[in-house]
Amino acid sequence: MKHTPTPAGLAALEAQLAQDLEFLELPAKPWVPKRMHDGVPVRDVVVIGAGMCGLAATAKLVLTGITNVVAYDAAPAGFEGPWVTFARMQTLRSPKTLNGPSLGLPQLTFRAWFTAQWGIEAWRSLDKIPRGQWMDYLVWYRKVLALPVRNSVCMTGVAPVDDLIAIDVEGAETGRVLTRRLVLATGRSGLGGFAVPDFLKGIDRAHWAHSADDIDFDALKGKRVAVIGAGASSMDNAATALEAGAGSVDMLIRRKEMPRINKLTGIGSQGVVHGIYHLPDAWKWKFFDYTAATQTPPPRSSTLRVSRHPNARFFLDCGIVAVKEDAGGLLVETTQGPMRYDFMIAATGFSNDFSDRPEFAALAPHIRTWSDGRYTPDMGPPRTGMLEAPDLGPAFEFRERVPGSCPMLAHIHCFNDAAMLTHGKVSGDIPAVSAGADRLVRGIAASLFAEDVETHFANLIAYDTPELLGDEWVDSTPLLHKEAAL
Ligand SMILES: Cc1cc2nc3c(=O)[nH]c(=O)nc-3n(C[C@H](O)[C@H](O)[C@H](O)COP(=O)(O)OP(=O)(O)OC[C@H]3O[C@@H](n4cnc5c(N)ncnc54)[C@H](O)[C@@H]3O)c2cc1C
Incomplete structure (x- = not known):
C-alpha cells in the first residue's frame, strides 16, 4: 500500500x-x-x-x-x-x-x-x-x-x-x-578512527577500502571482491557490491561459527541502562568482554540480502594471514589456503x-x-x-x-x-x-x-524582590506591651 x-x-x-x-x-x-x-x-x-x-x-x-x-x-x-x-x-x-x-x-x-x-x-x-x-x-x-x-x-x-x-x-x-x-x-x-588490520597496512588503497569509506561500488562491476568480517557492515557492504554487479563476493570470516545471538540487546532493560555505570569495574569488564567474545550477529535481513546471490560465498574459520599485491590483484593467504581478489572491503570497525x-x-x-x-x-x-x-x-x-x-x-x-x-x-x-x-x-x-x-550566592544576597509587601499583617507586639502595662 x-x-x-x-x-x-x-x-x-x-x-x-x-x-x-x-x-x-x-x-x-x-x-x-x-x-x-x-x-x-x-x-x-x-x-x-x-x-x-x-x-x-x-x-x-x-x-x-x-x-x-x-x-x-x-x-x-x-x-x-x-x-x-x-x-x-x-x-x-x-x-x-x-x-x-x-x-x-x-x-x-x-x-x-x-x-x-x-x-x-x-x-x-x-x-x-x-x-x-x-x-x-x-x-x-x-x-x-x-x-x-x-x-x-x-x-x-x-x-x-x-x-x-x-x-x-x-x-x-x-x-x-x-x-x-x-x-x-x-x-x-x-x-x-578506522580499525585497520596490520595485513592491509601498506597495501595500495586502489585495492581495498574500509567499510566506512566512500566506496565506488560501480567500479566493482565484474570484479572479485572479498569482505572481511561477519558483522552488520560486512553484510551490507557485500550486498551493495553484489547489487552493483560484482563478479563474486567472498565473506572471509575468522570465526568458526557465525555469531547468532544478539546478547546485550537481548537483556536490554532500564536496569542495564542505569545500572552498568554503578557496577564495580570487574563486572563492567565481564559484561563487555563477554559481549566482545560472543559478538553481535549481522541482522538476518542483511545476511539474506547477501546469500540470495548465487555468486556470494561464506568462508568461516578463514583467518587472513597476509595480503600481497601483484599483477593479478591481491593474493590473500588465509588459514583455508591462498585466494585471489581484485578488491577487499575491511568491515573491521573502529578504534x-x-x-x-x-x-x-x-x-x-x-x-x-x-x-x-x-x-x-x-x-x-x-x-x-x-x-x-x-x-x-x-x-x-x-x-x-x-x-x-x-x-x-x-x-x-x-x-x-x-x-x-x-x-x-x-x-x-x-x-x-x-x-x-x-x-x-x-x-x-x-x-x-x-x-x-560565588555568583549564585551573591545573587541570593542581592535578590530583593519582596513576596510580601508589608501590608498583609499588623505587628501585635505593641498590643502585648500595652496589655502588660495595664
Ligand atoms: C552503519 C551503521 C548502522 C547503524 N545502525 C544502528 C541501528 O540500527 N540501531 C542503533 O541503535 N544503532 C545503530 N548504529 C549505531 C549508532 O546508532 C550510530 O552510530 C549513530 O550514528 C551514533 O550517533 P552519534 O551521534 O554518536 O554519531 P554519528 O551519527 O556518527 O555523528 C557524529 C558526528 O560527529 C561529526 N564529527 C566528528 N568529528 C568531528 C570534528 N572534528 N568536527 C566536527 N564534526 C565532527 C561527524 O561529522 C558526525 O556527523 C549504526 C551505526 C552504523 C555505523
Whole structure:
C-alpha cells in the first residue's frame, strides 16, 4: 500500500509539541552567568558532532536552561552521521518503536513523527525504519527544537586558555571559540578512527577500502571482491557490491561459527541502562568482554540480502594471514589456503586510538584509559579495544593520566561510543541515548553551578524582590506591651 505524507499532520504534531513544552515549562529559564575572556564571549558548552548523540545532548542542554550552546558538525546539514553516507543497510536494525532521542517527550519520537504524516495504518505495516527516513526524522528533530547547530564546521584542535577550553574550527566558520565545557559527540570512530588490520597496512588503497569509506561500488562491476568480517557492515557492504554487479563476493570470516545471538540487546532493560555505570569495574569488564567474545550477529535481513546471490560465498574459520599485491590483484593467504581478489572491503570497525585523530593531539597523551590501572588481569583477558577505552567520570568527563598534567580534561565530556566500557551503551545506539543525554547534562549543570557558586550566592544576597509587601499583617507586639502595662 502506498501512503502519501500529510503536512497538516506534521503541523498538528508540532503544535502539540509546542504546547507540551509550554506545559512542562521547557526550555527552562537560562541560568548560567555570562562569561567573557579578554573581551571575547565564552560559550557555556560547545558540542562537537550533530549526529543523533550531539543533537540529543544539545537539546537536553537547551531544555535545561543552558542556552549559550553551539553544536558544530563537519558534515553538511542533513548528512551528519552514517545514515545517508557510509551506512549501506536498507533499514535500521533497531525496532521501529524505540523512543530514541525523544528525551521523554512523546511528540518527539520517531513514531509520532511518522504517524503524523503517514497515519496509523502505515505505521502498522512498517516493518523496520528505512535508514534515509531515520535521517529525515533527525533533520526534523533538529528543526522543530530550533537547535543551535552549525554545519560544515570541523573542529581541528583543542587547547587550554586559563580555566577555559579553546577550540579551533575550520570551514563555514573559522577561528577560535572559547568554551567552559566541551562535549565530544563525535560518533563511532569517536576518538580514534578506522580499525585497520596490520595485513592491509601498506597495501595500495586502489585495492581495498574500509567499510566506512566512500566506496565506488560501480567500479566493482565484474570484479572479485572479498569482505572481511561477519558483522552488520560486512553484510551490507557485500550486498551493495553484489547489487552493483560484482563478479563474486567472498565473506572471509575468522570465526568458526557465525555469531547468532544478539546478547546485550537481548537483556536490554532500564536496569542495564542505569545500572552498568554503578557496577564495580570487574563486572563492567565481564559484561563487555563477554559481549566482545560472543559478538553481535549481522541482522538476518542483511545476511539474506547477501546469500540470495548465487555468486556470494561464506568462508568461516578463514583467518587472513597476509595480503600481497601483484599483477593479478591481491593474493590473500588465509588459514583455508591462498585466494585471489581484485578488491577487499575491511568491515573491521573502529578504534579508540586517540593518536589517529590530529584534532585530539593536545589531549591524547593525557587521557587516562582503562589500561592505566583501572583494568587488572583478574577481570578477564586484556582486550586492546577495551584497554584503550577512556576511564571516564560520572558525567562522561575525561580523567588525567597524571594528575595536574591537563586539567581541562575534567571539562571535556566523551559522549560517544568510546564511553561504553565506563557508562554502558548510553552514548551511541538508539535505545538509551536519552538516558545518556540526561546523565551528561545533569553532570554539566551541576559542575557549572558549582563553578559559579560565588555568583549564585551573591545573587541570593542581592535578590530583593519582596513576596510580601508589608501590608498583609499588623505587628501585635505593641498590643502585648500595652496589655502588660495595664
Ligand atoms: C552503519 C551503521 C548502522 C547503524 N545502525 C544502528 C541501528 O540500527 N540501531 C542503533 O541503535 N544503532 C545503530 N548504529 C549505531 C549508532 O546508532 C550510530 O552510530 C549513530 O550514528 C551514533 O550517533 P552519534 O551521534 O554518536 O554519531 P554519528 O551519527 O556518527 O555523528 C557524529 C558526528 O560527529 C561529526 N564529527 C566528528 N568529528 C568531528 C570534528 N572534528 N568536527 C566536527 N564534526 C565532527 C561527524 O561529522 C558526525 O556527523 C549504526 C551505526 C552504523 C555505523
